[in-house]
Amino acid sequence: MRITAGDVPALERGVALLGSGGGGDTVTAAVLLRRLLETGVEPVVRAVGELPPASRVVPVGVVGATAAFTEKVPGGDEFASAVGAVERWTGERADAVMSIEIGGLNGLVPLVVAGELGLSYVDADLSGRGLPRLDQLAVAATGRGIAPAALAEPGGQVVVLAAGTDQEIERGARAFVATSGGWAALALAPIPAGELAACSVLGTTSAALALGRRALAAGESPARDRLAAAVDGAVLARGRVLEVARHVGPGRHGSPGFGRGSVTLADHPGGELLRLEMENEYLLALRDGLPVASTPDVLAVVDHRTGVPLPCDAIRVGLEVDVVRLAAARFWTDPQRLPVLQPRAYGIDCDPVLTC
Structure with missing residues (x-):
């Protein structure tokens, strides 16, 4: 499935509903997605089963104050820096990306990341809705863990939280974004596609798109x-x-x-x-x-x-x-x-x- 300009309104409505009142401003994220589509790049969304089991999928997203993200939009290098840092740390190249959270702006921004990096986007996420903390992500809930996690902020700083409990990684990420512009791009260690069914919520982007279409069709x-x-x-x-x-x-x-x-x-x-x-x-x-x-x-x-x-x-x-x-x-x-x-x-x- 390819995401086209005609899909953006429904996808934005769907991820906003799944944000459950949180997840950040989808309007700015939708603008970024439209700008990518205007360049002729249409992100390719692939079901987990379409990928070779050994394919490496990197979860990405925005962490921190989502209001700050709206005021200080990405300069273009943050996600590439975060993904590159986690690739270097783990020694594994990313074959595809997925979202850490389908609810809110993180239901849209990772599609932009996939398009900009020339990678496939996997139809799954680590939340299935809007969540406030990293230590609530599906990889934490299943015991897989968050670390290592790479963060890149708009000013150019990049850090890798190499080890620690899920709660320690959550606190470390909060401390970093609090002193570096309010938000950061996050990339987690690559997950083999064959293991995603056990530690993620599958089919969430296609479900959000279908939800948004139904909601818009309901009218005012x-x-x-x-x-x-x-x-x-x-x-x-x-x-x-x-x-x-x-x-x-x-x-x-x-x-x-x-x-x-x-x-x-x-x-x-x-x-x-x-x-x-x-x-x-x-x-x-x-x-x-x-x-x-x-x-x-x-x-x-x-x-x-x-x-x-x-x-x-x-x-x-x-x-x-x-x-x-x-x-x-x-x-x-x-x-x-x-x-x-x-x-x-x-x-x-x-x-x-x-x-x-």
């Missing part, structure tokens, strides 16, 4: 059942945002936590109150105080009129919105992996509420 202000069918999920509430509260969440290892908050809206027409607990993503939905949906299912809030997904940092009082739930990738419902993304992984004392 769709009926409740039409919207539910478009996202292949459920509409949890439709109504006006009554309150948005924000505060700093619990930190780890003496460091401040991510921003935490809640959103409350009145569901039409019955008036039941739906509250969303959020961090970088929407994490838990409660109706009249009772949990009705949670991570790892994808919770998304969309503008009722336009259908555009609203990130956690953009939700405001007075907006008319739809709250939708998309089923989690089967990868995350495995009992051994569920603890990585359940509410308690974010400090919320609640059992996961999953799609039946």
Whole structure:
């Protein structure tokens, strides 16, 4: 499958929904993808099964403050530097790249990387949705580990985090981007294509494209059942945002936590109150105080009129919105992996509420 200019709107909508309120600004990422396509380069997306099992696939993505990425767009060398660094460190050449995260801007930027480096793009990722931390990636959840990881920032600095626990690599990456422009290009060690089925979520780019096409086809202000069918999920509430509260969440290892908050809206027409607990993503939905949906299912809030997904940092009082739930990738419902993304992984004392 080739990505063409006609695919960009649907792909952008799909990855924005899968971002679950996080993942960063897809608008800037879509601009970068369109610029690549205007040069005549169309990224080739290949299913894992199409690759020789020994093919080396490098996961890539943007880490750090995604707002900084929008303000300070790539100069063109960051990803080539990161991929080159991890190739030199491991002694293995990349045959293809994949995304670390399908939700948000990382659902689009790795396609640009593939086109610029002349490599195939693999239809898989390490998240299946939007995730806030590297130590939650699928390679961490399956015990494969994140290290070694190479980071390249816009000013030209390149570092390789050669060894350490997943939590140490996460902290090291955060420390690097905090002192070097706010964001960095990330490249992880090559993974043989034959091993991807065990440590990644397969088919996510094609699924995001199909999701985006259905969502766009639903049109503006769709009926409740039409919207539910478009996202292949459920509409949890439709109504006006009554309150948005924000505060700093619990930190780890003496460091401040991510921003935490809640959103409350009145569901039409019955008036039941739906509250969303959020961090970088929407994490838990409660109706009249009772949990009705949670991570790892994808919770998304969309503008009722336009259908555009609203990130956690953009939700405001007075907006008319739809709250939708998309089923989690089967990868995350495995009992051994569920603890990585359940509410308690974010400090919320609640059992996961999953799609039946």
